[in-house]
Amino acid sequence: MSFADLLRVTPGTTPDLEAIDPDGTPGFDGDKDAGHEALKPLRVELADFQERLWAESRESLLIVLQALDAGGKDGVIRKVVSAFNPQGTRVTGYGVPTEEELRHDYLWRIHANAPGHGRIGVFNRSHYEDVLVVRVNELVPESVWRQRYDQINDFEAHLAANGTRIVKFYLHISRDEQRRRFRKRLDNPEKNWKWSSGDLETRSKWDDFQSAYTDALARCSTDVAPWFIVPADRKWYRDLAVAGVLAETARDMNPRWPVIDEDLSAIVIPE
Amino acid sequence: MSFADLLRVTPGTTPDLEAIDPDGTPGFDGDKDAGHEALKPLRVELADFQERLWAESRESLLIVLQALDAGGKDGVIRKVVSAFNPQGTRVTGYGVPTEEELRHDYLWRIHANAPGHGRIGVFNRSHYEDVLVVRVNELVPESVWRQRYDQINDFEAHLAANGTRIVKFYLHISRDEQRRRFRKRLDNPEKNWKWSSGDLETRSKWDDFQSAYTDALARCSTDVAPWFIVPADRKWYRDLAVAGVLAETARDMNPRWPVIDEDLSAIVIPE
Secondary structure, three states: OOHHHHHEOOOOOOOOHHHOOOOOOOOOOOOHHHHHHHHHHHHHHHHHHHHHHHHHOOOEEEEEEEEOOOOOHHHHHHHOHHHOOHHHEEEEEOOOOOHHHHOOOOOHHHHHOOOOOOOEEEEEOOHHHHHOHHHHOOOOOHHHHHHHHHHHHHHHHHHHHOOEEEEEEEEEOOHHHHHHHHHHHHHOOOOHHHOOHHHHHHHHOHHHHHHHHHHHHHHOOOOOOOEEEEEOOOHHHHHHHHHHHHHHHHHHHOOOOOOOOOOHHHOOOOO | OOHHHHHEOOOOOOOOHHHOOOOOOOOOOOOHHHHHHHHHHHHHHHHHHHHHHHHHOOOEEEEEEEEOOOOOHHHHHHHOHHHOOHHHEEEEEOOOOOHHHHOOOOOHHHHHOOOOOOOEEEEEOOHHHHHOHHHHOOOOOHHHHHHHHHHHHHHHHHHHHOOEEEEEEEEEOOHHHHHHHHHHHHHOOOOHHHOOHHHHHHHHOHHHHHHHHHHHHHHOOOOOOOEEEEEOOOHHHHHHHHHHHHHHHHHHHOOOOOOOOOOHHHOOOOO
C-alpha cells in the first residue's frame, strides 16, 4: 500500500492521535539503513519531477509542514526538500506575525507566498498556527478561531481550483521523544541557540495542542488538500514517508515536458 | 593559490576576456573525476557555513550569477547552490522586467530581493543585465546606461556596508561551446522547451556582449563586491571553482554559533 493511503487523514473523519504510534513505520518493513537507501531513489524522482513541473509551468505544488517544537520540520526541509532544484523552490517560515501582517487577515501573508506556476512552495508552519497556537494561547476569542476551519478549507479549495496541488504533513512525535530532543538541543553548543523558554511553555500545554491538532486534522483534511500524519520519532522514517507521499503525488500530477511544434532540428546555429 | 585569488578581477583593472581560456582549469590539476570528488567536501563545508550564518543571523551572502545563454547558471544552482539548506536560501531569477518593475528604477526589484540577516540570496541574472542586454540592444540611451556602473557600485557598497557579503560570478564559455550546448538543447526533448529564437539573436551579437561584459567586469569589480571570471566550458570545473570561491568566502566570513549566556544544563524538562 502507498504511504499516501496509509498516512492520509480520510476527509470527514477524526484521527485518534493517541492511537497512532509516533515510533511506527507504516508501509516500511526495513531498518534505518534500509530507510536511508530507500530515500535515495525517491530524491532522484523528486528532482526529476521538479524539472518537469518547472518546464511545463502549468501547476504548482504547496507543501505544508506542521509539528510541535522539535518535531522535525527543519529536518524534512534539509533531507527531503533539498532534493528539489532551489531555483524553483521557495521555503517560507511563518513566525509571530509582524505589525504589518497583523493589520491584515491571517491568510494575507499566506496567499502572498503561494507558489506560482511551475513552482514548489514549502511552508514551515503556516496558516494552521491560526487554529493551533492562536487557539491554545487564546490570542483571539473562540468565536473567531472557530470560523477559521471553513475559511481555510475555502482558501485551499480556491488555490487547488486554480492549479495548486496541496499536501499537508503533521509530523507526529511523542512526549518522550520531544524531551530527548530538547535535552540534546540544550546540551549541544551548535543547537542550543535554537532554544527558547517558550518551548517549555508550549510543552506544558501538550494536551491542548493535541486537541487543537486533532480538530485541524479532522476538519481540514479534504480531497483537494489532504493532511498526512507522519510518525516522526524515527527521523529516517519521517523523511522516507514524506518523500514517499511527495513522490506519489508527483506521479499523480505527472507534469509533461512541453512539446515544441516547430522542427527544431532544422535550426542552424552559426559558427 | 586560492580559486578566489586566481579568478578575481582585480579592482581597477580591465580583464582581457579573449585571453582567458574558457576551457582552462586554473587552480586545479586533476581531471573530471577528481573534480567531482573535490566538490563533495566543499558542498559539506558550504552546508555547515550556511547553518552558522543562519544561526548567527548577523550577515548575509549575495551570490550573483551572470553568463551568456547556455553559460551554466542553472547548472551552478543545481550543483552548487543546492548544498545550502533551502530554508535559508532564496534564488531569484530576473527576466524581462514586468510593467510594474518598469515603473521603478532598475535597482528596485533587485533591492527587494536582497537577502536578510542570516540568509543567502542567489541572483540568476541581475541588475547587470541593465548594463548588458539593455546596452547591447540599445533599450536605453548610452547617457543612461553609462551612469549605471557608478550607481551599481554605490548600491553594492551600501549593501556591503550593511552586512551583505557580495560575490559575483561571470561564467565564461566559448563560442564553440555555446554552439554545442545549443545543439544539444535543440535535439533533446527534455531540454528543447528552453529554446528561444532570441538565443540566436543574442549569439549574433557575441562581440557586443563581450565588450559589454568587459566593461561591467572592469568597472564593477570592487573590494566589497568582486567579480570572478570562471572558465566554464568544463561544467565540472565551473562547479568546483564556484564552490571553491564560495568556500573561501565562507571561511573568511566565518559566522559563529551564538553563545548562550544562560546555563542551559540546569534546565529541567518535565516528563
